[in-house]
Structure formats: structure tokens, C-alpha cells
Amino acid sequence: MAYILISDDSVAMRQMLKAALLVEDHQVVEADDGLVALSLAKTHLFDLVITDVNMPMLDGLSLVRELRSLTDYQFKPILVLTTESDPDKKKLAKAAGATGWLVKPFDPDKLLAAVKKVLG
Amino acid sequence: MTEVRQLFFEESFENLDMMESSLLDLEIGAVDKELINTIFRAAHSIKGGAGIFKFEHVINFAHTVETLLDELRNDQHIVTQHLIDLLLRGVDTLRALLKALQTGQEYNPEAVLVCQQEFTALLITPMSPPPEHAHPHPENTHAPVTAPEVIPVGWHIRFKPYPRLLQTGNDPINLFRALDALGELQICADSSQLPTFADLDFQNCYLSWDLLLTGAVEQTAITEIFEWVEGDCDLEMIPLDKESLAETRIVMDKALEASLAKLAKVPEKIISPAPSETPVNPKLSSIPIVNEVLEKPAHNEHLSSHINEASSIRVGIDKIDALINIVGELVITQSMLDQVGEDFNLARLEQLRSGLAQLERNTRELQESVMRIRMLPISYSFNRFPRLVHDLSTQLGKKVEIKLSGEQTELDKTVLEKMSDPLVHLVRNALDHGIEMPEQRRAAGKPETGILKLHAFHQGGNIMIQISDDGAGFNLERIQQKAIDKGLLHPDENPTVEQLYEFIFHPGFSTAQQVSDLSGRGVGMDVVRRNIRDLGGTIEIKSEIGKGSRFSIRLPLTLAILDGQLVRVGNRIYILSLLSIIESLRIQPNLLSVLAGKAEVYRVRDEYIPILRLYALFNIIPSTTQLEQGILVIVEGEGQKIGLFVDELLSQQQIVIKSLETNYKQIHGISGATILGDGSVALILDVAGLIRQFYSSNRVHTFSELSVGAMT
Numbered sequence: 001m002a003y004i005l006i007s008d009d010s011v012a013m014r015q016m017l018k019a020a021l022l023v024e025d026h027q028v029v030e031a032d033d034g035l036v037a038l039s040l041a042k043t044h045l046f047d048l049v050i051t052d053v054n055m056p057m058l059d060g061l062s063l064v065r066e067l068r069s070l071t072d073y074q075f076k077p078i079l080v081l082t083t084e085s086d087p088d089k090k091k092l093a094k095a096a097g098a099t100g101w102l103v104k105p106f107d108p109d110k111l112l113a114a115v116k117k118v119l120g
Numbered sequence: 121m122t123e124v125r126q127l128f129f130e131e132s133f134e135n136l137d138m139m140e141s142s143l144l145d146l147e148i149g150a151v152d153k154e155l156i157n158t159i160f161r162a163a164h165s166i167k168g169g170a171g172i173f174k175f176e177h178v179i180n181f182a183h184t185v186e187t188l189l190d191e192l193r194n195d196q197h198i199v200t201q202h203l204i205d206l207l208l209r210g211v212d213t214l215r216a217l218l219k220a221l222q223t224g225q226e227y228n229p230e231a232v233l234v235c236q237q238e239f240t241a242l243l244i245t246p247m248s249p250p251p252e253h254a255h256p257h258p259e260n261t262h263a264p265v266t267a268p269e270v271i272p273v274g275w276h277i278r279f280k281p282y283p284r285l286l287q288t289g290n291d292p293i294n295l296f297r298a299l300d301a302l303g304e305l306q307i308c309a310d311s312s313q314l315p316t317f318a319d320l321d322f323q324n325c326y327l328s329w330d331l332l333l334t335g336a337v338e339q340t341a342i343t344e345i346f347e348w349v350e351g352d353c354d355l356e357m358i359p360l361d362k363e364s365l366a367e368t369r370i371v372m373d374k375a376l377e378a379s380l381a382k383l384a385k386v387p388e389k390i391i392s393p394a395p396s397e398t399p400v401n402p403k404l405s406s407i408p409i410v411n412e413v414l415e416k417p418a419h420n421e422h423l424s425s426h427i428n429e430a431s432s433i434r435v436g437i438d439k440i441d442a443l444i445n446i447v448g449e450l451v452i453t454q455s456m457l458d459q460v461g462e463d464f465n466l467a468r469l470e471q472l473r474s475g476l477a478q479l480e481r482n483t484r485e486l487q488e489s490v491m492r493i494r495m496l497p498i499s500y501s502f503n504r505f506p507r508l509v510h511d512l513s514t515q516l517g518k519k520v521e522i523k524l525s526g527e528q529t530e531l532d533k534t535v536l537e538k539m540s541d542p543l544v545h546l547v548r549n550a551l552d553h554g555i556e557m558p559e560q561r562r563a564a565g566k567p568e569t570g571i572l573k574l575h576a577f578h579q580g581g582n583i584m585i586q587i588s589d590d591g592a593g594f595n596l597e598r599i600q601q602k603a604i605d606k607g608l609l610h611p612d613e614n615p616t617v618e619q620l621y622e623f624i625f626h627p628g629f630s631t632a633q634q635v636s637d638l639s640g641r642g643v644g645m646d647v648v649r650r651n652i653r654d655l656g657g658t659i660e661i662k663s664e665i666g667k668g669s670r671f672s673i674r675l676p677l678t679l680a681i682l683d684g685q686l687v688r689v690g691n692r693i694y695i696l697s698l699l700s701i702i703e704s705l706r707i708q709p710n711l712l713s714v715l716a717g718k719a720e721v722y723r724v725r726d727e728y729i730p731i732l733r734l735y736a737l738f739n740i741i742p743s744t745t746q747l748e749q750g751i752l753v754i755v756e757g758e759g760q761k762i763g764l765f766v767d768e769l770l771s772q773q774q775i776v777i778k779s780l781e782t783n784y785k786q787i788h789g790i791s792g793a794t795i796l797g798d799g800s801v802a803l804i805l806d807v808a809g810l811i812r813q814f815y816s817s818n819r820v821h822t823f824s825e826l827s828v829g830a831m832t
Contacts, residue, residue, distance in 0.1 A: 010165045012128035016172045019124060052168075054161045068287070074323070077289035083168050083186070091351075099289030100348035105171010105179065117345075120294045 001025045002119050003044070007037035007063060008052035008081065013104075017050060020108035021115070034058030038066050041073060048119055049078045050102075053093075061096040068097035077118035126432060128169045129222045135162035136215050137503055143207050144506050146199050153193065159207075160189040166214060178217050181232060184239045185210045196244050205514075206242065208507065209235055271338055272359035274303070276368050277331040279346075280354040283324035290349050292329065298345045303335020306369070308376045332372050334365065433533055435493050443489045450482045487774075491681065492530070498576045498585070499527035501540050505547055505574060512551045519558050519569040520551060526576035531583055535655050535675055539585070542648040546587045546671050547572065549644070554591030554669060564666060566590065582657075583677060588670035594663040596620050602629065621661045625649045653808070656682075656699070684775035684794070684804065687753060687766040690740040693802045695775055695794060696764070700755045700807040704769055707747045722752060722763050729754055732814050733765045737789070743767040757808030764810070777804060789813050 004026050006017045011032075018028045029044065031037035035058040037051060049067060053060040060080055067073040077099040082089055093101050099118050102111060139162045142155050167182035185207070191197055213235045220227035277299075281292060299305050308330040315326065333342070339357060346355055360368060457475045460468050502524050513520040531539070555561075555570035562568055575586045596617065603609035603623045623629055627646040652659050656676045663669035676682070676699070683698040703724075711723040720731040731752065735742035744750055744767060752763040777792040780803075791806035 009161075010131060010169060012124055012131050012169045012172070013165070015124045015127055016169075054164050056161070075286055075289055077291075081168070083164055083171075083183075094288070094348075094351065097288060104168040105174070117294055117298055117348075118289060118291070120291065120297060 001027060002047035002115075003027045003029070004048045004050065004115075005029050005031060005037055005040055005044070005046040006050045007031040007034055007055065007060070009033060009055045010052070013052065013081075016108070017111065020111050023108070024112055024115070026115070034060060034063035034066075037063055041067055042070065045072055046076070048115065049073070049076065050081065050115075051078065052081045053089075061092060061098075064093070064096040064098050079114060079118065125173060128173065129218060130432070130434065132166045132169060132218050133215070135165050136211050136218075138162050139211050140208065140507050141503060143204055143211070144510055146204055148199055148201055148204070151192065151195060151199060156189060156193050160186065160193055163189055163214075166218075175217075175221055177227075177229075177232065178214065178221070181210075181214060181217065181236055184236050184243075185214070187243055187245055188239055191244055197242070203242070206238055208511075210239065271336045273334070273336060273362055274360040274365040274368075275331075275333040275337060275339075275342060276356075276358040276360055276364075277333060277342065278328075278354070278356035278358075279331060280328035281325045281349065282352050282354075283321075283326065285325045285349060285352045287323060288349070288352055290352070292325070292327070295345055295349070296329075296331070299331065299333055299342070302337045302341055302345075303333050306332040306334070306372055306376075308332075308372050309379065311379065330372060330375065332365075332368055433494070433496070439489065439492055443486075443493070446482060446486045446489055450479075450486065453478045453482050487681075494533050495530035496533050496536050497528045498531050498536065498583075499524075501536055501543060502527050502574055502576070505543075508544065508547060509551065509572060512548065516551060517557065518551065518555055520555055521569050521571050523571060523573045524575075525573070529576040529578060529583060531576075531675070532677065535583075538651055538655055539673075539675070542651045542673075543574075543585070543587070545644050545648050547574070550587060550589040550591065550669075554589040554593075556592050560592075579674070583675045585673040585675065586670055587673075588668060590668040593665040593667055593669050594621070594624070594661070595665060599623055621663075624661065625659075656697070682775050682777060682804075683772065685753075685772050686770035686796075686802070687734075687751075687764075688743075688768040688770055689734045689738065689766050690742045692738070692740055693770065693796065693800070694734070694766075695802050695804040696753065696755060696807065697804070698772060700757055702754045702756050702761065704751055704753045707750070707752050709748050712747065720747075724754065727761070729761050729763045730814065731763045731765055732810065735765075735767075737810075755807045757806075757811050760811050760815075762807075762811050762814060764805075775804065 001024075004021055006014055006021075006028060007030075008014050008017070009032050014030045014032070018030065021028050029040060029046070031040055032055075034051065034055045037049065038058060040046075041049065049063075051060040051063050055063075058066075064078050064080065067076070067078060078097070080093040080096075080098040080101045081104050082093065082101055083104045090101055100114060102114050139159050142159045142162075146152060146155055163182055163186045167179055167186060170178035170182060188197070188207070188210075192199070192203075197203060213232055217227050217232065219225075279292070279295075285292070296305060296307055310328045310330065311326070313326045313328065314320075320326075339359070342357060346353075349355075358364075453475060457472070457479065460472050460475055464472070505524070506522055509520050509522045550572055555572065556564070556566075558568040561570065571590050573586070573588045575584075575588070577584050599620045600609065600615065603615075603620070603626075604611050606626075606629065608623060608626060608629075609615060625645050625648075629645070649659055652673055652675070658674045660672045660674075661669065662672070684695040685698050685701055687694050687696060705724070707722060713721050713723070713728070715721060721728040722731055723729075731747070733745075734740075735745070742750070747765060750765055750767050751769055752765055753769070754761055754763050756762075775794045778794055780787060780790060780793050783793075789806055789810045790803050791809070792804045793801050794804060796802050
């Protein structure tokens with residue numbers, strides 16, 4: 001069981017992520033924007049952060065950069081959800097410091113596999 | 121998952137609305153990055169969400185739309201009217217697609233394709249099918265027999281992470297676990313680069329690994345595992361045949377022994393990830409086509425079984441908070457009353473009274489709050505009009521500006537839904553018949569751009585919605601002429617303005633000289649009024665020729681509660697809507713007339729009102745059959761009045777309406793039922809229905825016939 005923060009402005013997406021993660025008994029905290037996620041991350045130590053790219057106030061890549069600057073999240077896995085599969089976007093995610101990415105849409109199984117890949 | 125599905129639809133429709141309103145805000149020629157970003161995000165969310173449910177065609181279409189928006193965002197296009205129109209159509213298509221999915225209906229694939237092609241034609245980026253979610257061909261991943269390349273029996277993987285690898289949150293051990301799930305894995309760590317403890321920076325990775333993976337594994341599967349560390353390591357993958365596999369194994373075994381001897385403890389943990397203790401990863405090579413084929417029919421079943429999904433409502437958190445607050449107070453009141461009840465004596469009577477008064481207040485507040493949950497701002501309905509007006513005015517070649525006000529006025533959800541079509545109709549009419557062509561307007565000394573106003577506000581327990589335009593106004597002469605042509609009016613008659621307006625609501629009545637695509641078929645205004653009346657509302661027209669017209673719709677705040685007047689007939693209690701009652705009076709015999717020994721009419725001032733004896737209608741034994749001993753309640757429905765003869769007027773109170781139709785069956789003249797304070801059931805009278813029934817059973821067709829008869 002891991003303590004996971006998900007950050008996405010779409011309620012449906014968060015619900016879906018949560019539903020999938022709950023199957024594996026993970027504990028999930030939701031944030032509807034990068035800014036919210038950042039403040040949550042500062043007060044709670046999550047094992048994994050999953051974030052969307054496009055969010056109204058603080059976008060996902062900026063969130064990753066902000067998190068990486070925090071000592072607590074220097075080595076923590078951060079997954080970025082993206083709908084764009086072109087290599088440039090992935091490079092951007094990587095450059096920001098993301099551990100990996102998931103291209104939306106994905107199956108719950110794929111999500112769990114990715115989570116397993118970073119959490120062991 | 122059903123809930124998530126429902127949520128997705130709601131969210132997507134909201135996103136589409138947002139796209140639409142933002143598109144309408146776009147200015148031609150300029151590129152408003154912020155606005156385009158908003159639109160892009162909305163499209164993006166829809167695409168992302170659609171993926172959860174494998175709505176392939178939605179994903180596909182949304183992707184195309186998104187690509188165009190992305191290009192727009194990157195200054196590859198300028199905003200033209202054509203572009204906006206196309207994007208708006210894209211929004212429509214997406215909406216139609218989602219609606220079809222939500223209701224389990226078919227969509228029109230050609231229309232979607234045509235629209236998509238128009239998008240593709242504009243795109244600069246060549247369109248490939250949206251990647252990744254287009255499932256990989258099964259041949260590549262699942263049927264190795266047909267694959268041209270020979271799958272090796274094993275792999276020698278050289279994995280040399282750069283020191284920074286750990287800072288990306290990737291941990292080699294997890295990669296090895298994933299590899300282990302593909303086949304038998306032998307790991308040999310190279311710790312030669314490990315610095316002395318003093319020089320060790322814990323943030324860096326100093327180890328590198330030689331991995332031997334035994335098993336028929338495709339290269340893509342391995343690449344996929346290392347996908348996230350690409351660029352953060354040196355990675356070498358050497359395919360092995362049987363011989364080289366054996367050789368490598370021997371080399372690795374030796375190296376392993378050597379390094380074990382060197383570093384007795386540290387690597388041991390890494391070396392022995394016994395396959396049994398590692399949880400086997402579900403195959404990463406995504407569950408492909410086979411699965412999809414199986415899922416599709418099941419998915420459809422799922423769809424159809426949810427067509428009748430209860431509609432849901434989004435409630436502002438403040439409303440819920442208010443509710444919780446009141447419930448809290450209710451609990452306090454309850455515990456206070458509890459205390460009073462525990463050892464009650466007359467000295468505590470005052471306390472009991474105040475407790476009960478508090479309970480009453482709590483109950484009322486609770487009722488109001490709960491009702492407020494059903495209330496939605498009228499903006500839900502108004503927000504579609506800017507788009508409608510944009511489209512229609514373009515189509516008609518007119519210039520129209522729409523002004524909305526009072527969008528935050530709240531209405532019962534059902535009322536709101538049922539008002540939707542009538543409002544659309546009125547807006548269309550205003551554009552089609554009301555506002556003139558720019559030339560005509562200029563000639564009349566008016567600005568070229570016509571103004572259409574939608575205004576909503578509260579007025580004395582009602583909601584008023586006004587639709588006004590500064591157009592041509594109603595041509596009363598033409599209405600009169602048309603009415604005469606249709607045989608609805610005698611040429612010699614001199615109708616009042618109200619009577620003339622009344623013709624507008626007559627089925628099949630249209631003064632438009634040409635039937636256009638939009639309106640003018642005369643089907644509509646009668647339906648508009650019927651819908652409004654069904655909701656217990658009224659519609660009024662005000663118009664001035666050359667200056668414009670205004671439709672005022674008055675609606676009850678909510679359908680679920682009404683202010684009722686309780687009346688007694690025999691030992692039964694009936695309820696009348698307070699709004700329908702004009703007056704109640706005692707009958708004076710000298711004002712009573714009887715027509716043809718059958719219909720009774722009563723003169724009130726200068727009007728003759730027919731009398732309906734409720735006891736006779738409902739077959740009840742009344743307290744009295746003598747008219748002068750009872751009460752006459754004069755009610756109005758659908759513009760006609762009738763006097764209901766009852767025994768007695770009882771109290772007035774707020775009535776919670778329970779549907780008779782869902783609990784029993786529909787009965788003419790009864791609009792519902794309620795439960796009274798003493799637990800008994802009382803029926804709510806449907807005044808309009810009673811009047812209709814009265815006239816048909818008495819074969820007296822119009823009120824004027826009656827009054828004329830009475831006067832002679």
C-alpha cells in the first residue's frame with residue numbers, strides 16, 4: 001500500500017485513477033490543480049505523485065519542477081499523464097524531472113503496471 | 121464505473137459548453153492565447169476521459185479538434201470566422217457523439233467523418249491516427265509466429281545508468297522486477313565505479329549492471345521497460361541465440377562469483393530477486409485486440425442497461441453546507457426537547473413551546489434548503505443562446521447582439537428543463553420575425569445590430585423570464601387579417617389587442633409571409649404556451665410596432681411545493697392551488713341563474729361564472745346541496761373561470777405534491793395528492809382540467825356562449 005497523490009482537473013479522470021488505485025489498496029489523495037497538489041505535497045509525504053499536464057493554474061510540468069526542488073521529493077517517483085504521445089512532450093516531461101509518463105487514455109491495468117514499475 | 125461514466129458525461133458536456141462560449145468570445149484576427157488554452161484544455165479533457173471508456177471515435181475526433189487547437193495555440197493559424205464556425209461544429213459533433221453514447225443511441229458516422237475531414241483539411245500537421253490508444257496490431261505483440269524477425273532465446277542487457285538516474289525517481293530494482301516478469305533474469309552488478317565512502321554522493325548512482333534475460337522476449341517489451349530511463353543511461357541490448365546464451369551465462373556466473381567475493385554483502389540483496397517472491401507484473405505489452413473484441417458487445421450491453429439512468433444534479437457545496445448546518449440545529453432542538461420531555465411538569469410548558477417553535481423554524485429552513493438543492497441557475501439554459509443566436513443570425517444574414525441578465529436566478533431543475541424548448545422557440549422567433557435585416561433597420565433609423573435580451577428575475581414568489589427584442593414588433597393588422605382569413609375572427613368584430621395576441625398562440629397561426637427554415641410554420645407558439653401552462657406558468661406579450669416586442673413568462677418557483685387552499689366537500693378535503701383562486705364568496709340567490717334547467721351561472725360584478733358542484737362531480741354526500749349554504753370558490757385556469765361549490769374553506773398551507781401518476785394512475789381533474797398533518801391523503805384539484813371537463817360534459821363550448829345565454 002502506498003500513499004499516492006493524484007492531480008488532475010478532471011473529476012472523471014481522478015475518479016478513474018482512484019478507482020483503479022484502490023483496487024491495489026493504495027491510499028489516494030486528490031488535487032484538482034497543480035497548485036493544490038503542491039501545497040498538499042508540502043504537508044504530506046506521498047510515495048508517488050501522478051499528475052496531469054494541462055491544469056488551469058499550475059500545470060503538471062511546473063508541478064514536477066517544483067516538487068523536484070523539495071528535498072522530500074527529490075527521489076520520489078512522479079508520473080505524468082499526457083494525451084500527446086509525441087516524443088517532444090515526453091522529453092519535456094523528462095526534462096522537468098518526471099520519473100515516467102502514461103499516455104492517456106490507458107487501461108487501469110496499464111496504470112497499475114506503471115505504478116508497480118516505480119514503486120516496486 | 122457507472123458513476124464515473126455519468127461523471128464523465130456531465131464533465132464533458134460542461135467542457136463542451138465552455139469550449140462553445142470561449143469560441144464565441146474569440147475575436148477574429150487575434151489569437152487570445154489564454155482563451156485558446158482554455159478551449160484546448162477542455163477538448164483535451166474530453167479526449168482523456170473518453171479513453172477511460174474506450175470511446176474510440178470520440179477520442180479520434182477529439183484528437184483532430186485538439187490538433188487544430190494546438191496549431192492555433194502555436195500561431196500556425198489565424199482566427200477566422202470560418203475557423204470559429206468549424207470549431208463550433210466540432211463542438212456540436214462531439215456533443216452529438218457523447219449524447220449518442222450516453223443514451224445508447226446510434227450516431228451518424230458520415231456526419232462525423234465529413235466534419236473530421238474538414239478539420240483534417242485545415243491541419244498543417246499530417247494526421248496519423250491518434251497514437252498509443254490505437255491499439256498495437258496484435259501481430260506485433262501477440263502472434264510472434266507471423267513476425268518477420270526471429271525472436272531470440274535470450275538477451276544480454278548492459279545497463280549503465282548515469283549518476284543522475286536516481287534523481288528522476290526511477291529505481292533500477294523496479295526495472296529489474298519488470299524484466300523478471302518477462303523471463304528468467306540473472307543480474308550482475310558492477311560496483312567498480314563506487315567511490316570511497318567519503319566521496320560518495322548519496323544522490324548519485326554509481327552501479328551498473330549486466331543482465332541476462334532468458335526467454336523468448338521481444339525487444340519492444342524490453343525497450344518499454346527502459347522507456348522512462350532513456351537518456352539517463354547507456355543501454356545495450358544484445359540478442360542471444362542458444363550458444364551465445366550459454367556463453368554469456370558462464371561469463372556472468374564468473375563475474376558474479378568474483379564480485380561476490382569482492383563485496384560480500386551489499387549486492388547480495390540485489391542478486392537474488394527470486395522469481396517467486398517478486399510479484400509477477402501483469403504483462404506490460406498492453407492487453408490488445410483480443411480483449412477489445414470480447415469487451416465490445418459487453419460494453420454495449422452496459423450502455424443499453426443504463427439508458428434510464430436517473431439524471432443527476434450538481435449542487436454547490438454552499439447549499440450542502442447550509443443543509444448540514446440546519447441538520448445540526450435540528451439535533452440541538454431535538455436534544456432540548458428531549459430534556460423537556462424527560463421530567464415534564466407544567467412549569468416547563470413555556471420551554472416546550474419555545475422548543476416546538478424552534479423545531480418549526482428548523483423544519484421550515486430544512487425544507488427551504490432541500491428545495492434549494494433542486495434549484496439551478498437559469499444560466500444552464502441561457503448559456504446556449506449566444507451560440508444559437510450566432511448561428512441563426514449568420515444564417516439569416518442579420519446582425520444580432522444578445523444580452524443576458526439575471527443568469528444567476530435559480531429555478532427548479534424540472535422547470536428549467538421543460539422551459540428549454542419554449543425559450544429556444546421564442547428566441548428563434550425573435551430572430552426570425554422580430555429583428556429586421558440590417559438594411560431595413562438602417563432605413564428605420566435603428567442601429568444595424570439588433571438587440572435580443574434575455575432577462576430573468578424573481579417577482580413575488582415567481583420567476584419571470586423576459587425575452588425582448590428591438591425589432592419590428594407585432595403587426596396587429598396583419599394578425600387581424602390572418603385571423604379573418606383563417607375564419608377565426610368575424611370581419612365585423614372589433615377585437616382588443618389582447619385578443620389579437622391570443623391568436624398568436626393559436627395552432628397553425630403564422631404571420632410570416634414566407635415559411636422559413638427556422639420558424640413561421642405556426643407550430644410552436646401554441647406548444648410554447650402549453651408547455652408553460654403545464655408548469656403552472658403564464659406567458660404575456662407586449663409589443664410596439666417598429667420598436668420591438670417582449671414576451672414575459674411567469675413561472676412558479678418550484679413544482680414540488682405549492683401554496684394550497686384546503687376546502688371541504690362532505691367529509692373529504694381537497695386542495696386548490698392558491699394561485700388559481702380569484703375569490704371565494706357566499707352565494708346570494710338573486711345573482712344566480714339557471715341555463716336551460718341545467719347549467720348554473722353566478723353573476724359576479726359583470727361576469728357570469730358557471731358553477732361546478734364538486735360533490736356531484738366526485739359523487740360525495742355533501743353537508744349541503746343548497747348553494748347559499750356553501751361557499752363558491754372562483755378559480756381560473758387557461759383563461760377561463762369557473763365557480764367551484766364547496767362546503768367550507770379550511771386553512772391555507774404549503775403542500776408537498778406527490779405524484780398520483782407514479783403512485784396510482786392519472787385522473788382527470790386531479791393533479792396530484794398530498795399528505796396532510798393528520799396523516800390523511802388529500803387530492804389536489806387540477807383547475808384547468810376541471811374546467812375542460814366541465815365544458816365538455818355540459819356541451820357548452822365557450823364561456824361567451826354561456827354569458828350571452830345568461831344575459832338573454
